[in-house]
Amino acid sequence: MKTESERMFETAGRTLPGAGLGGYSLPESVRLIFSHGKGSRMWDVDGNEYIDFVGGAGALILGHCHPAVVDAANEQTTRGGHMFGSLNDRAVELADRLARDIPCAEKIAYATTGSEATAYAMRLARAFTGRDRILKFEGAYHGNHDYAIVSTFPRETGHYPQGVADSGGQPDATVSTMLVCPYNDLETLKRIVAEHVREIAGIIVEPVQRIIPARPGFLHGVQEICRANDIVFILDEVVTGFRLSYGGGQEWFGVSPDLAAYGKVIGAGGPLSCVAGRAEIIDLGDPHRKGQERYTYLNGTLHGNPVAAAATMAMLDELSRPGVHVRMNDYTRELGAACQKILDRYDIPAIVQSTGSLWQILFMDRTPLDMTDILNSDQAAMRRLDMELMRNGQYVLPGVRRFISTVHTDSDLEDTVRGLDDACRAFNRTG
Ligand SMILES: Cc1ncc(COP(=O)(O)O)c(C=O)c1O
Incomplete structure (x- = not known):
């Protein structure tokens, strides 16, 4: 039997170019249709839960439905x-x-x-x-x-x-x-x-x-x-x-x-x-x-x-409440450091790049300076790992920078690190 996502994708395929909303297309195998969000989490129409790192392309700094x-x-x-x-x-x-x-x-x-x-x-x-x-x-x-x-x-x-x-x-x-x-x-x-x-x-x-x-x-x-x-x-x-x-x-x-x-x-x-x-x-x-x-x-x-x-x-x-940005930025650093440890443990040649509450995993060995550095990095590997993260309950757009909101929690951080651990194992197995 078809899942609700698969059923809705068929409708979208008839009505929207590439069954999408614009610039992003996920691989054909991914059928992801969200129904709702709350705080730092989102759910698809089949009831699967994700930690949201897309944050409405950065618009939702207070998370969903504050x-x-x-x-x-x-x-x-x-x-x-x-x-x-x-x-x-x-x-x-x-x-x-x-x-x-x-x-x-x-x-x-x-x-x-x-x-x-x-x-x-x-x-x-x-x-x-x-x-x-x-x-x-x-x-x-x-x-x-x-x-x-x-x-x-x-x-x-x-x-x-x-x-x-x-x-x-x-x-x-x-x-x-x-x-x-x-x-x-x-x-x-x-x-x-x-x-x-x-x-x-x-x-x-x-x-x-x-x-x-x-x-x-x-x-x-x-x-x-x-x-x-x-x-x-x-x-x-x-x-x-x-x-x-x-x-x-x-x-x-x-x-x-x-x-x-x-x-x-x-x-x-x-x-x-x-x-x-x-x-x-x-x-x-x-x-x-x-x-x-x-x-x-x-x-x-x-x-x-x-x-x-x-x-x-x-x-x-x-x-504008005191400490909001400090917390968000500290959280991003902490998350980045924890993710870097996992990448290193699996010998994955990638860095966690972050500024403030923006972050991303890049397959390179230093902070990029310009577009040439980005093009010279291993973008296929970056997308492959991001896809594994999606399979492990994280909503990220493959190859795209992520956002932290004011409502990401300690358990989001723990779940993210655990999800990355599983994703790295799968990444190395399939690489
Ligand atoms: C730096 C920057 N400027 C402009 C825009 C365009 O904003 P919008 O998508 O709301 O038109 C974006 C969107 O991602 C952006 O990241």
Whole structure:
């Protein structure tokens, strides 16, 4: 008899491309359909339980169904779930809070997803400088729009500063607007900027690029280069904002971008994101300026959605409690050390790489510096071990960085280590 997952997969196969939701596809043999989550755990439609390390792609920093978030969202849903055009009280309260709590924020402009936030940041940078090109780093992910998916998933590296299209349907003109540089490489960055200085509107960078941490001095170097050349320094805090610390990557690395893009955590699982930064740049989106030269269009049906805003405020109350980030980050280190011991015991040539509450098992012998290091690592082995982990009750996306939430527990840690032990044994047996 078919399992419920197999039955639902057949429906999904008829209706969704690759029976999936977008960028990730698990091997054909895996039929995984989730039905619900609570805290740090998720269950599939057949009743199997998993420790969740995907965390809604990092959005669920308080885990699933945190009571404070659920109550705030429910309460707002009954008061009015969606309002457009004019302000709503929740959106104003949250904007005030974000403008106070985000280090670089003099003002914020709402958006709906992280992709929208980075697209707005790039557009604002162009409008502010009167230049067209944006420089990004190879392997960085800034969302799904045409300017973002350039050299994000390269099969080989080294065509700097020319970017490579990651998707069908991307206009050449969009791809050639982007400039690409290896991450953590200030010398190449200086060279590219010197050659294109009159064209570059902004440089966009992740404080931790996927799982690669910015090396000491790198982000400061980017900041200096931007300041020296009147380039808008855009920090993509969609993953790191409110996660590495309450002040995000800005506080963690001590940098002050002109603009920062936020999403994921600040939506508390709902449709809310923002661009934050210098008032004179954000104010280009002031709708009273319509018709003026540098007016920048920033608009969407769900901007400032009151349910998401209410949920986000409840989430920020929890997240701003003393010690929350220290605990999350210590937990990640402890988990990483315990996992490293298991990998070493089985002679598996991999490291546990972590920054803050981001972590991943990589098949290499040192912290990666850039996309070339990632491509040179044994990615097939990494995916094979991750698949074994999934068979042992851990929800991870093979080859993708994982997230710790505030509600991962000591027993999650013990179960994870035990699951890794079993996974390593199977990995060595089948290798
Ligand atoms: C650093 C970064 N920027 C932007 C995005 C895009 O966010 P969204 O998927 O909400 O559009 C992501 C998503 O993973 C991200 O990791």
